[in-house]
Amino acid sequence: MPDLQFQIEGAAPVTHAAMPLLALKLRLSNQPRDEIIQSIILRCQVQIEPGRRKYSPEEQEKLHDLFGEPERWSRTVRPLLWMNTSFCVQGFTGTTEADLELPCTFDFNVAATKYFHGLATGDIPLSVLFSGSVFYCDDEGRLQITQIPWDREASYRITAEMWKTLMDTFYPNTAWLCLQRDAFERLYRYKVKKGIPTWEQVVEELVPQGEISPASMTCEVKQ
Numbered sequence: 001m002p003d004l005q006f007q008i009e010g011a012a013p014v015t016h017a018a019m020p021l022l023a024l025k026l027r028l029s030n031q032p033r034d035e036i037i038q039s040i041i042l043r044c045q046v047q048i049e050p051g052r053r054k055y056s057p058e059e060q061e062k063l064h065d066l067f068g069e070p071e072r073w074s075r076t077v078r079p080l081l082w083m084n085t086s087f088c089v090q091g092f093t094g095t096t097e098a099d100l101e102l103p104c105t106f107d108f109n110v111a112a113t114k115y116f117h118g119l120a121t122g123d124i125p126l127s128v129l130f131s132g133s134v135f136y137c138d139d140e141g142r143l144q145i146t147q148i149p150w151d152r153e154a155s156y157r158i159t160a161e162m163w164k165t166l167m168d169t170f171y172p173n174t175a176w177l178c179l180q181r182d183a184f185e186r187l188y189r190y191k192v193k194k195g196i197p198t199w200e201q202v203v204e205e206l207v208p209q210g211e212i213s214p215a216s217m218t219c220e221v222k223q
Contacts (some may be wrong), residue, residue, distance in 0.1 A: 001136075001143075001146055002030050002031075002037060002134050002136050002146060003028050003030065004028055004040075004069070004130075004134065004152065005028070005029045005030075006026060006028060006152055006153070006154045007027045007132050007150070008024050008025065008026060008027075008152055008154045008156035009025045009084075010025040011023065011024050011025065011096075011156065011158045012025070012162075013050050013162065013165070013166045013169070014101060015100075019103060019104075019170070020103070020104040020105070020106075020156070020166050020167065020169070020170045021101050021102065021103055021104065021165070022101070022104055022162070022166060023099040023100065023102070024060055024099070024100040024102065024126075024156060025099060025213075026056065026097065026098045026099070026154075027095060027097050028040075028089065028095065028096050028097075029094070029095045030094065030095070033039065033048065033093070033094040033095075034094070034105055035042070035097075035136060036091070036137040037089075037091055037092050037093065037095055037134065037135070037136050038135040038136055038137065038143065039088060039089060039090060039091055039093045039135050040088065040089035040097050040132060040133070040147075040148075041086065041088055041096075041133045042086060042089055042132040043055070043085075043130070043132040044084070044085050044087075044100055044108075044128055044129070045083075045084050045087045045128070045131075045136060046081075046082040046084075046085070046128050047079045047080065047081055047114060047124060047126065047127045047128075047129070048080040048082050048104060048124065048125070048126060048127075049079055049125040049127050049155075050077050050078075050079070050125075051128065052125040053123060053125055054122075055119075058122055059119055062117070062118035063114075066114050066115060066118070068146055068201060075144070079127070080112055080115060081112075081160055082096050082102070082112045083102065083103070083112075085100070085101075085102065086132070087100065087101070088165070098146060098184075100128070102109040104166055106167055106171050106176060107174060107176070107178060108175070108177055109177075109178055111223060113143045114187050116160065116163045116164075119160040120160065121158070121160055121161065122162070123157035123158070123159055124157060124163065124195055125155065126143045126157065126158060127153060127155050128154050128156070129152070129153045130148055130149075130152040130153060131147070131148050131150055132147070133145055133147060133148070133172075134147070134148060137222070144197050170183070190202065
């Protein structure tokens, strides 16, 4: 019966992709080594482990939306689910390599995007949990199926620069927000009524540059 082990050996953006993709380089090893694996339907849960790194004051400010005040981080900083994904691993004997491709989004309604955007430098600790089905041949050549144990996982650290470079490639000097339609219609009517040509100028009129500062974000608690 297969006994699979997983290791992440690298990470890199997927070139010539139609959307932002980051590939984790997986190495799969099986015991016994001479056992024939026909294929694997591999399910992967990718989590971010924010408690496994340190943060600068600037990063703490940007991550306030996720974790609150730094004084509360010992209670609020918990693993973040990035995504659940699956793919098929082709047949092999002994060991093989495969790319786990992770779609990346610039949607700021997604917690992972807020986290990545809030980092200036350093590493992003990831943990990948594996499950799925393994199709293999027994000693008599008959096709068998077994499940991957739930305790299979691997850790890796990608760099914040890698994610930022990927976003800059697909969204150069831009960001986007998803609004409910009624909110968008009010904003659009404001733009038309004022005769403002660009959305950047709408934001500049509503929130002038320099108006929002770290000091203005501090709330005074009255006794």
